[in-house]
Amino acid sequence: MTRMAAGAPHIPAQTSVQKVMAQVLLALLPGILAYMYYFGVGILVQITLALLFAYTFEYLSLSARQQPLRNYLCDLSAAVTAVLFALSLPPLAPWWCSLIGMLFAIVIAKHLFGGLGQNRFNPAMVGLAVLLISFPRIFTHWSPPAMLVDNPLSMLEVLRTIFTTQPPPGMSWDAITQATPLDQLRTGAATGLLVTEVRQGPVFGHFGGLGWEWIANWYALGGLWLLWRRVIHWRVPVAVLLTTFMLTTPFYLFDPDANPLPLQHIFSGATVFVAFFIATDPVSGSATPRGQLLFGAGVAIIMLAIRRWGVYPDGVAFAILVMNMFAPLLDQYTRPRVFGHPR
Amino acid sequence: MTQLWPTLIILGPAGLLIGIGLSIAARRWQDHSDTMIERINKLLPQTQCEQCGHPGCRPYARAIARGEADINRCPPGGDTTIRALADLLGKQVKALDSSCGEHKAPLLAVIDEQRCIGCTLCIQACPVDAIAGAAKWMHTVIAAECTGCELCLPPCPVDCIDLVSLADQPQRRIPAHVQIPDLAA
Amino acid sequence: MSGDLPVMIHPAGAYLHGFHGGLKLRHYKQISTARALAQPPLPEYLQLSLQQHAGSPAIAVVKPGQHVTKGELLARAGDGLSAPVHAPTSGTIAEIQTLPLLRKPARSAPSIRLHPDGEERWHPDCERSIGNWRDFTPAQTMQRIAASGIVGLGGAVFPTASKLSSQWQTPAHTLIINGAECEPYISCDEMLMREHASEVMLGARIVAHALGITEIVIAIEDQLGALASALETARSQLNDEHILVVRVPAVYPEGGERQLIKMLTGLEVPSDGYPQTLGLACINVATAWAVKRALLDREPLIERVITVTGAIAEPRNWLCLLGTPIQHLLQCSGGLTDPGARLVIGGPVMGEQVTDPALGIDKGSNCLLALAAEQLREPQQSMPCINCGECVRVCPAMLMPQLLYHGIRKGDHALSNRLQLTDCIECGCCDLVCPSQIPLTDYFRAGKQLQAQQRQQQARADKSALRHAAREQRLQDEAAQAARKEAERQARASNPDQAQAVIGAALQRARLRKQAQKHNRNDTDGDTS
Secondary structure (H helix, E strand, O other), X not given: OOOOOOOOOOOOOOOOHHHHHHHHHHHHHHHHHHHHHHHOOHHHHHHHHHHHHHHHXXXXXXXXXXXXXXXXXXXXXXXXXXXXXXXXXXXXXXOHHHHHHHHHHHHHHHHOOOOOOOOOOOHHHHHHHHHHHHOHHHHHOEOOOHHHOOOOOOHHHHHHHHHHOOOOOOOOHHHHOEOOHHHHHHHHHHOOOOHHHHOOOOOOOOOOOOOHHHHHHHHHHHHHHHHHOOOOOOHHHHHHHHHHHXXXXXXXXXXXXXOOOHHHHHHOOOHHHHHHHHOOOOOOOOXXXXXXXXXXXXXXXXXXXXXXXXXXXXXXXXXXXXXXXXXXXXXXXXXXXXXXXXO | OOOHHHHHHHHHHHHHHHHHHHHHHHHHOOOOOHHHHHHHHHHOOOOOOOOOOOOOHHHHHHHHHOOOXXXXXXXXXXXXXXXXXXXXXXXXXXXXXXXXXXXXXXXXEEEOOOOOOOOOHHHHXXXXXXXXOOXXXXXXXXXXXXXXXXXXXXXXXXXXXXXXXXXXXXXXXXXXXXXXXXXXX | OOOOOOOOOOOOXXXXXXXXXXXXXXXXXXXXXXXXXXOOOOOOOEEEEOOOOOOOOOEEXXXXXXXXXXXXXXXXXXXXXXXXXXXXXXXXXXXXXXXXXXXXXXXXXXXXXXXXXXXXXXXXXXXXXXOOHHHOOHHXXXXXXXXXXXXXXXXXXXXXXXXXXXXXXXXXXXXXXXXXXXXXXXXXXXXHHHHHHHHHHHHHHHHHXXXXXXXXXXXXXXXXXXXXXXXXHXXXXXXXXOEEEEEEOOOEOOOOHHHHHHHHHOOOOOOOOOXXXXXXXXXXXXXXXXXXXXXXXXXXXXXXXXXEEEOEOOXXXXXXXXXXXXXXXXXXXXXXXXOOOEEEEOOXXXXXXXXXXXXXXXXXXXXXXXXXXXXXXXXXHOOOOOOOOHHHHHOOOOOOHHHHXXXXXXXXXXXXXXXXXXXXXXXXXXXXXXXXXXXXXXXXXXXHHHHHHHHHHHHHHHHHHHHHHHHHHHHHHHHXXXXXXXXXXXXXXXXXXXXXXXXXXXXXXXXXXXXXXXXXXXXXXXXXX
16 A cells, blocks of 8 residues: 555546646637638737747746746646737737747746746736837737728738838838727827717728627637636626726717717727636636626726727726736735635 | 936935935834834743743843844744744844754653652753652653753753653644645654 | 524525535446445454544453453543444454554554454343333433444544534524535445435434424435435335425535535534534434434444445445454455555545555445546646636635635745635535646645644743743742842841840840749639639
């Protein structure tokens, strides 16, 4: 009889970090495919680049920290970070965006804080925020939706654009890129146009923006699958979406000319993506039921505030980072009542 | 560059002054009140073994409160006590000062009653009056009161006192992969 | 305890209220329920620990070499909380030695080895009539239960009489019979109820009668439909409309007393209280059966039902004498099908690994489980905590396991105290959902042990501080007294005139007294003459 290796329980958990991360990646697939359909193959290049840099930095950091490489390289957490980051980049962003973004995400936000599970801030959003602050111009160059492009860029042209950081010969940035609907609303408001006038533009689809609203739907589908698989739970997404809706409705009803439709806020930009995939990051979020509701609501409030009054068209990265700071506090003050203790 | 100078001229000395003021204040109003001594004393194991060089736990607590003694001089308390003291006083955790002694499991003094000659020297040495006996009569240690301080060992003329380990019977087996600071002890 | 205790609005079992957390686990119960309940052949020896119950060990009243009869007292209850141990069969006491406990291998206690003589001759006490239980006073019933060595057979092994006769803050109103084993594999209670439903109900009625309770709720898992109808039949035979059979959803750890009470009544037993605080009594079905046998058949607790299952050739439930060696049970069940299997006493989630198969089963052994090697978890492979909150979601005690884990690892006992580590019921749910495969429950057990150790150390330190202070005071007083005396002596020495005067005055007083005495004597002399 061998000496006791472990106490009860003697049976293993049926889940693992790797399985959780793999399911998140799988749930992103419909969104990624829709993204490719509407905005071209650029996003695929960005994902590949981000993965490449993420795993390079992950490998170097783990080696430097003398951590067991096999366990940690297989946990897929770097892959999730990389994909989430790449999905937040404009499809034609220069190649070094991924380099800088992943450097900050993996080395600084993740490993300098202690590696997997220790990062106070969402690594993908740290990488994105660094780029947003340092190179805001890049984020004005989004590809237009496929329906508005007569002859889309070929794979070769896309690669050349990304690696030379110049538009293909004979074309200008303006010819191949366009401001996002949210950006157009912002500039429209700045030049005194009414929302209804701005929305006459071709990029605005039914409510969220051509292409964008459909990508949001596919993200939501992946998110619902994650909910069904119990990888994520309802509180954070519901809090984000419901708060967004509830906060924008009064503004819209009060002055529909100056404020976009509530559904526009939900279906454009990264709202749905954030609700299901970014704000639900467990490590940098809250673990208590009430904490998760507050976390989601806080993300939505800050995001809307930045959209309404800030200098960035979409403020999700900053909203997430600010709420990350509050997560330990939320955990502290929303601790559940222990069974058998008075309320 | 010219705009930098006024900033440096104003903020530099101001910072210096505030720093000096704070350090004076820290010394001037350092808390060595009785409540502080009491709080430090509460963290000490009360073995009264004097291994720290002070005549008992309370005097050591007083010395710590006054900043005269370091927090790593208590072998019976070991790392746990050092950590608790560092926590209370906002100091750095450090290793036990080995010149004071090594951390051991709790001990209990036992008198070999065959050899005891009833000299009462150990009774006088015991800091917690845990030894019962009278002159020319055999002595015995009250097990429940003994702190295992070893102070009764040197005075005994016939070396009739032994120390036995007082390890409690553990309730459960703890697997090897569970790593907790105090459990190793 | 707070003054305002929660009050039950609906009778227990009228509605199902649910409880926080828990897990739906695969049952694996059918493995052991296919074969009928049977008795294994007598083993070569019985190994009876004197610590089969919560509290102090029993004290042996027999000596090696002595012959004992079936049901004879082997060891009387120790001081305080304790329970006696009886001979499961007739035979000879071989030896009494100190052995590790089967279900708490870190501790050890005296253990009696009994060699059966195969005659199964009952002790005369067990054949003498004790009268009708309905005529017993509550005290007599409780005394009988205590003397029969009955303890909680669900696994907690708390002496039943002590549990039922402790302080009732609310008048007793409902007796809950816990038939909801929720751990996978274990089916001993189910088999017992299948075969002895009416006897279990009788036992429940005896307890209820002694406590002055009329309402009895028997809780079983909802997937046991056949069992429910068997219980209904037994109930109609007894013709007792106060017995209610309730099927509760099989969510682990429903068999936990507090979880079951929450499910049936919607009330939470206070953290520092007991079911009695709410006027509820809660006993296991096997305990109820043991009560019936003690009161009606005059048999002390000498056997129990144990499930032998898992990687076993012939898994089944045995009605098994206490002290039957693990290896004998394995042999009777056809042996292991996987030589690398881990033997566990109890279920796969809360059981304890068997260290020595020569040890005998005790009163709390509800299951002997052989877990095949590929079913075992490997705790070395854990990853860092990713704060996913799954453990918070499943914790039936509503704790924050991930924070507790960090606190215990850092040695931050203040944090684990604040997070109520003591409320952890060690059910293992958090381990089973942890994506990082962290052995959380191992940490909680270690943390609890450390806390207990530290409480003990603190108590010792407090006492030492008091005694040291008292000694300092005594030394101070003695020194002060010595100094005062010395000062007086010095004063006398430095002033000889005054000293002379004092001495002179004393002499004068003595002389006067002498004269007065003489005078008096003369007077009385004169009277008598």
